[in-house]
Amino acid sequence: MQAVQAGRFGEPDVLALADLPDPAPGPGQVAINVTHAAVGLIDVYIRQGLFQGREGLPQPPYVPGLEVAGTVRALGDGVTGFAIGEKVVTLSGDATGGYASVYVGDQSRVVSTEGYDIDPALAVAVVPNAIMAHVALTRAIQISAGESVLVHGALGALAAAFPGVARQLGASRVVGTVRTERMGAAAATKLPYDRIVDSAELPDALGDEKFDVIVDPVGGSVRTQSLDLLALSGRLLLVGNASGDWNHRIDGNQIWQRNIVVAGFNAGAYLPAHPEAIRPAAEAALKAAAAGLADTEIEILSLADAASAHERLENHTANGRLVLTP
Ligand SMILES: NC(=O)c1ccc[n+]([C@@H]2O[C@H](COP(=O)([O-])OP(=O)(O)OC[C@H]3O[C@@H](n4cnc5c(N)ncnc54)[C@H](OP(=O)(O)O)[C@@H]3O)[C@@H](O)[C@H]2O)c1
Incomplete structure (x- = not known):
């Protein structure tokens, strides 16, 4: 070969x-x-x-x-x-x-x-990540219909699977953040975001808006800011560290004072221990991809x-x- x-x-x-x-x-x-x-x-x-x-x-x-x-x-x-x-x-x-x-x-x-009417290039680009997004949103946290979601690094490979899967699970609003240089691509994206903002302009770009769930594959400074962007009892879902800032820490006192839940999800560790999670998530991921929710x-x-x-x-x-x- x-x-x-x-x-x-x-x-x-x-x-x-x-x-x-x-x-x-x-x-x-x-x-x-x-x-x-x-x-x-x-x-x-x-x-x-x-x-x-x-x-x-x-x-x-x-x-x-x-x-x-x-x-x-x-x-x-x-x-x-x-x-x-x-x-x-x-x-x-x-x-x-x-x-x-x-x-x-x-x-x-x-x-x-x-x-499923899914082109194989699209299938490999989005279905595995959409499976992970579904497992993360339903098992690491349990997202509820009507909740609002913020996704950092919104156009990244893993992040891009979250808006469609969150919508499929009933999210009422999905907002993304990207770095300044990605704002052009953000304007052109077909991904189902209500809005994408420049992470350099956080928190002002979001006014007073707070989110029930924040998905963070980026880490570093946007992770610090996320605590302020969460609604009371909001959930911060950590799924990666694309920023490369491995020394970053978050403030434990903010977490208890505002009833915040911080959850981590790593498919490589989770799925071997919970193989039964794969099939239902795969079915949802294929439906989301076929419906154009992960374009x-x-x-x-x-x-x-x-x-x-x-x-x-x-x-x-x-x-x-x-x-x-x-
Ligand atoms: N939890 C899991 O099971 C799982 C599964 C797959 C991947 N991951 C992890 O998720 C993270 C993202 O992986 P990916 O495959 O989605 O990567 P990717 O396609 O390169 O996406 C990373 C995104 O992070 C954003 N970003 C913001 N600040 C950054 C910085 N300083 N340096 C680099 N990127 C920055 C970029 O978005 P903008 O430029 O648009 O802001 C980029 O789109 C990685 O840490 C990876 O290990 C975790």
Whole structure:
């Protein structure tokens, strides 16, 4: 198969095209002919060596890529419920290997898209994140119909899944924040935000508006500001740290004084312990994607462009999702 391999941890140029043996599915696994592989910030962190030595994460040489769309190529022993040729998308798990023409993943993380009118590029760009958004909004916190939601880094890969899923779950109003340089893209987005504001202008840009739920994949200064933007008894849902500010702290006294709940959600830790959460969330995510609630910008590149895709994610010059095609 054709694949992109990281020969060592380091700069984007450690990624190179390689011709590797086709992987075969083991028991409980599904092999997929990949048509589209998502490129995510987590792939960049892994390649940089940020999680070097952490259990379950790959060591070089490895093929990056956690999420793919394609068709079922072969089934391992004991796999039922999938047919050869069926259109599928995968949810990230322990396996890497997405930047390749053939991918093998655990059956519990393979989701059929048959019966849904979803382009495979859109499927890989949004369905895994929409599954995570659904699980986070229904299990890490329990969002209620009529609640208002603020999403930081509103156009980011994970963040972009939240407005549609929140609406599907009955949110009455969804507002986003982006940095100044993204305001142009924010004006053009088809994502179902009522409004997107410049995070540099917080809190003034929002006047007196307060939110029942704030979704924060960004961290740093917007996380600090979030406590002031929450309604009494509001919930701050922490799902990432795209700002790279790992030393950030929040004020515990504000939390108890205003009855705030701070919840964290990490799909990588949650889903293996709660696999039963995946199927209902997947059904909701597929419906949201098919209904156009997750129409994020997608740019399709070839596998050979993996290094430049990583560079653009690192420089924050990608507009929407980058998807590789073999
Ligand atoms: N909880 C989970 O299960 C889970 C799953 C997937 C990803 N994540 C985490 O979620 C975070 C976002 O991942 P992603 O794949 O959505 O990344 P992404 O597509 O690059 O999005 C990150 C967003 O963060 C915003 N941002 C604001 N300040 C930033 C700064 N100083 N530097 C970089 N970005 C900044 C950017 O938005 P603007 O420029 O528009 O403001 C950007 O759109 C990461 O920390 C990732 O590890 C968590």
